Amino acid sequence: MTDRYILAIESSCDETSVAVLKNDTELLSNIIASQIESHKRFGGVVPEVASRHHVEVITTCIEDALAEAEVAASDLTAVAVTYGPGLVGALLVGMAAAKAFAWAHGLPLIPVNHMAGHLMAAREVKELTYPLMALLVSGGHTELVYVSAPGDYHIVGETRDDAVGEAYDKVGRVMGLTYPAGREIDELAHKGQDVYDFPRAMIKEDNLEFSFSGLKSAFINLHHNATQKGEELVLENLCASFQAAVMDILMAKTKKALERYPVEMLVVAGGVAANQGLRERLVEEIIDVDVVIPPLRLCGDNAGMIALAAAVEYAKGNIASLDLNAKPSLVFEGVEG
Numbered sequence: 065m066t067d068r069y070i071l072a073i074e075s076s077c078d079e080t081s082v083a084v085l086k087n088d089t090e091l092l093s094n095i096i097a098s099q100i101e102s103h104k105r106f107g108g109v110v111p112e113v114a115s116r117h118h119v120e121v122i123t124t125c126i127e128d129a130l131a132e133a134e135v136a137a138s139d140l141t142a143v144a145v146t147y148g149p150g151l152v153g154a155l156l157v158g159m160a161a162a163k164a165f166a167w168a169h170g171l172p173l174i175p176v177n178h179m180a181g182h183l184m185a186a187r188e189v190k191e192l193t194y195p196l197m198a199l200l201v202s203g204g205h206t207e208l209v210y211v212s213a214p215g216d217y218h219i220v221g222e223t224r225d226d227a228v229g230e231a232y233d234k235v236g237r238v239m240g241l242t243y244p245a246g247r248e249i250d251e252l253a254h255k256g257q258d259v260y261d262f263p264r265a266m267i268k269e270d271n272l273e274f275s276f277s278g279l280k281s282a283f284i285n286l287h288h289n290a291t292q293k294g295e296e297l298v299l300e301n302l303c304a305s306f307q308a309a310v311m312d313i314l315m316a317k318t319k320k321a322l323e324r325y326p327v328e329m330l331v332v333a334g335g336v337a338a339n340q341g342l343r344e345r346l347v348e349e350i351i352d353v354d355v356v357i358p359p360l361r362l363c364g365d366n367a368g369m370i371a372l373a374a375a376v377e378y379a380k381g382n383i384a385s386l387d388l389n390a391k392p393s394l395v396f397e398g399v400e401g
């Protein structure tokens with residue numbers, strides 16, 4: 065059998081990334097060019113700046129990924145690319161590069177949903193068993209996804225307002241932390257106590273929906289009132305209280321999803337899956353199902369995860385034509401009930 069190599073490209077937000085995957089499971093390279101430094105001073109990702117950075121580095125990233133993998137373009141089997149969800153201008157850069165590369169080398173183009181990428185990063189840890197439940201937590205998404213078979217994704221619950229990562233970044237900004245603040249809040253939380261008693265929205269409701277905007281407002285109000293009165297707030301305790309509220313919500317809804325959908329495996333993925341507090345609680349509280357969390361290097365945005373999801377799409381025969389368009393609001397279809 066000849067070896068199969070997939071070149072994958074990811075550019076949906078602020079990371080330009082290119083990876084090479086061998087025989088569906090082995091990541092030979094995963095080049096990630098982060099633009100974070102350029103966005104920090106704005107306190108968030110500026111779409112126009114993101115697109116420009118992607119244009120500047122995409123070609124080098126492709127060359128580097130092939131060089132590190134020691135794979136020539138002529139060895140490749142297919143090219144995969146994220147076509148949504150994400151920033152339209154940013155997506156288009158990766159897609160133009162992927163299409164041009166596929167066309168020039170006569171390769172099939174595999175379209176990949178960015179959130180499927182986050183989820184399938186778990187394939188690096190072990191072979192996934194189906195059906196499985198996934199908790200996807202990133203800067204733009206918070207969703208529970210039921211995966212009935214490889215590549216068959218159904219949303220069973222999601223946030224009504226802010227995504228978890230977004231809430232982390234917003235309260236981080238209020239505390240004067242640098243963007244993105246998730247990791248720093250996580251570190252500070254481990255040095256503090258849950259003393260501020262923030263609300264746990266919808267935690268008792270019998271559904272799989274999340275809401276984080278009330279928590280965010282409660283945090284901002286507390287901070288604002290204390291500042292006005294000249295009261296000192298303990299940063300570590302603020303972080304610990306915020307994180308405890310977030311984790312209570314995530315854990316409650318994930319357990320409810322596991323009750324409703326009997327599965328043997330839970331995947332937890334996305335940028336927020338890097339959270340140590342979340343990892344600790346999953347280990348302590350989810351005992352009946354196998355919890356699979358991608359390694360830290362595959363939690364944030366990267367093309368390795370896109371390649372791992374692409375292998376599944378390729379096996380399904382999901383090949384796009386070269387007029388594939390970017391879908392900034394691409395979603396998995398939901399299921400009833």
Ligand code: KG4
Pocket residue numbers: 077201202203204205228229230232233244245246247248250334335336337338339340363364365
């Ligand atoms: O998946 P990702 O890299 O990009 C998106 O697709 O959105 O997620 C980025 C998000 C940011 O909001 C960042 O603050 C958050 O993940 N994040 C964390 C941690 N590390 C990154 N949130 C909580 N705890 C962390 N350790």
Ligand code: ZN
Pocket residue numbers: 178182202203334335364365
């Ligand atoms: Zn992402």
